[in-house]
Amino acid sequence: MQLQFDSQFLMSILFLSFVGLLCYLYTSFVDKPNRLRSKLMKQGISGPPPTILLGNILELQKARSATSKSSSSSSKVPSSHNCAALLLPLFDKWRNEYGQVFVFSLGTIQIVCVNQPDIVREVTVCTSLDMGKPAYQLKHIGPLVGQGILTSNGTKWVHQRKIIAPELYMEKVKGMMNIISESAVSVVNSWSNRIEAEGGVADIKIDECMRNFSGNVISRACFGSNYTKSEEIFLKLTALQELLSWKNLFRRIPGMCYLPTKTNREIWTLEKEVNEMILQVVKERKETSFEKDLLQMVLENVKDSKPSKEAIDDFIVDNCKNIYLAGYETTAVSATWCLMLLAANPDWQDRVRAEVTEICRGRIPDFSMLGKMKQLAMVIHEVLRLYPPVTVVSREALKDMKFGNLDVPKGFNLWIMVVSLHTNPDIWGDDAYKFKPERFANGTIGSCKLPHVYMPFGVGPRVCLGQNLAIVELKMIIALILSKFTFSLSPRYVHSPTLRLLIEPEHGVNILVKKI
Numbered sequence: 459m460q461l462q463f464d465s466q467f468l469m470s471i472l473f474l475s476f477v478g479l480l481c482y483l484y485t486s487f488v489d490k491p492n493r494l495r496s497k498l499m500k501q502g503i504s505g506p507p508p509t510i511l512l513g514n515i516l517e518l519q520k521a522r523s524a525t526s527k528s529s530s531s532s533s534k535v536p537s538s539h540n541c542a543a544l545l546l547p548l549f550d551k552w553r554n555e556y557g558q559v560f561v562f563s564l565g566t567i568q569i570v571c572v573n574q575p576d577i578v579r580e581v582t583v584c585t586s587l588d589m590g591k592p593a594y595q596l597k598h599i600g601p602l603v604g605q606g607i608l609t610s611n612g613t614k615w616v617h618q619r620k621i622i623a624p625e626l627y628m629e630k631v632k633g634m635m636n637i638i639s640e641s642a643v644s645v646v647n648s649w650s651n652r653i654e655a656e657g658g659v660a661d662i663k664i665d666e667c668m669r670n671f672s673g674n675v676i677s678r679a680c681f682g683s684n685y686t687k688s689e690e691i692f693l694k695l696t697a698l699q700e701l702l703s704w705k706n707l708f709r710r711i712p713g714m715c716y717l718p719t720k721t722n723r724e725i726w727t728l729e730k731e732v733n734e735m736i737l738q739v740v741k742e743r744k745e746t747s748f749e750k751d752l753l754q755m756v757l758e759n760v761k762d763s764k765p766s767k768e769a770i771d772d773f774i775v776d777n778c779k780n781i782y783l784a785g786y787e788t789t790a791v792s793a794t795w796c797l798m799l800l801a802a803n804p805d806w807q808d809r810v811r812a813e814v815t816e817i818c819r820g821r822i823p824d825f826s827m828l829g830k831m832k833q834l835a836m837v838i839h840e841v842l843r844l845y846p847p848v849t850v851v852s853r854e855a856l857k858d859m860k861f862g863n864l865d866v867p868k869g870f871n872l873w874i875m876v877v878s879l880h881t882n883p884d885i886w887g888d889d890a891y892k893f894k895p896e897r898f899a900n901g902t903i904g905s906c907k908l909p910h911v912y913m914p915f916g917v918g919p920r921v922c923l924g925q926n927l928a929i930v931e932l933k934m935i936i937a938l939i940l941s942k943f944t945f946s947l948s949p950r951y952v953h954s955p956t957l958r959l960l961i962e963p964e965h966g967v968n969i970l971v972k973k974i
Contacts, residue, residue: 508562634927788928849877
């Protein structure tokens with residue numbers, strides 16, 4: 459009798475546990491997302507209907523696959539640069555169908571996509587810590603390009619940032635000019651040697667050259683005398699970026715990121731190795747010497763912090779990842795697009811070269827000289843407009859928020875489609891898809907009807923801290939190359955932008971280079 463009672467009691471417990479689990483799953487994966495969406499629908503905001511657990515992932519994945527198959531690669535650079543339509547066509551379709559503000563889902567993650575300029579303006583000036591980093595981005599790669607500096611655990615640090623003063627960062631950049639110029643000169647010298655070896659004209663695939671340049675700068679700037687150890691960190695972070703890019707949307711299905719799949723195991727291994735390697739460099743720095751580099755700036759910023767050691771370690775690791783992304787990957791890809799567009803537009807190549815020659819007069823440019831290069835600045839701004847490092851700015855409402863006439867419920871994510879805003883004809887004019895640097899003749903303020911939508915490095919108080927370093931690097935490498943060489947697109951060049959974490963040339967960029 460006792461045994462039978464115990465069996466019945468155990469079965470009851472198991473049944474109640476199973477029912478409780480079902481209730482929890484229903485609440486988390488069905489009821490909560492529906493309640494969040496209903497708050498937007500009451501405001502007249504709709505979007506594509508989601509499926510349970512998957513949300514709109516299948517549609518996004520299908521559209522991405524169709525885009526990859528149908529994208530026509532061309533050996534000629536098109537006169538129209540519409541990356542939004544090429545790389546994210548489904549968002550254009552949804553915008554046309556549901557309006558400038560619509561809602562969609564990545565798994566159970568609810569996202570309101572905003573393309574309405576007045577709401578974007580409200581977001582750009584928002585300084586509230588109630589608008590934080592999306593929870594699904596808090597791990598892995600740290601703060602993505604344009605997302606600002608992230609701090610991790612601690613009482614008030616969760617999902618929020620502790621910003622290093624931009625003016626302090628700018629002083630560090632000025633102190634890095636020797637590193638930047640030496641790295642650029644190294645690229646120029648290697649190109650000169652190739653040109654001589656190849657009979658006066660060299661066909662150079664510039665992607666790896668730009669990565670070597672920016673990698674050398676950021677290695678020495680961030681890790682000082684330990685910079686030789688950073689190459690392996692960069693390689694692992696690059697691999698991690700690839701695994702976390704748009705092509706792995708299925709990881710957003712609830713629970714998928716915790717399953718021991720091959721991709722997840724690779725991600726976990728890379729995360730652990732990168733974090734351990736960065737902290738090992740930090741440990742060696744503390745034990746050996748004091749150096750005036752970016753790593754030291756990060757360490758000084760947490761010297762008197764109260765959070766736990768784990769939170770401080772997370773802060774250091776996240777900032778190092780952020781500097782890597784801004785100073786290395788962003789700069790390399792942007793420099794590659796810049797040289798491609800100058801090669802395709804010889805008139806602008808000649809104009810910028812004339813300016814560089816007049817200002818530098820055969821000398822390697824210093825910080826003040828770079829600041830005087832207005833034509834070059836216009837070209838760089840236009841390249842960053844057409845091929846922005848940040849394609850999407852994402853935030854999460856940690857409390858109920860209001861932007862203009864939009865009420866964003868707590869728990870909702872907000873996306874600003876930078877790549878779409880950068881080429882919106884209603885904002886930039888009928889030539890929005892054209893390479894036209896003169897639109898920035900009066901700086902970013904006079905570039906278009908609504909200059910606040912220009913945000914190549916993110917937006918507002920959480921703008922990417924590394925933007926100043928990236929711009930100085932871009933100016934230095936482009937100015938030196940223009941002062942030494944003329945170049946045009948190689949017949950081997952195939953124009954095929956692709957979206958990973960950044961918009962990159964899928965097949966690289968080849969240019970024909972000869973000495974002046």
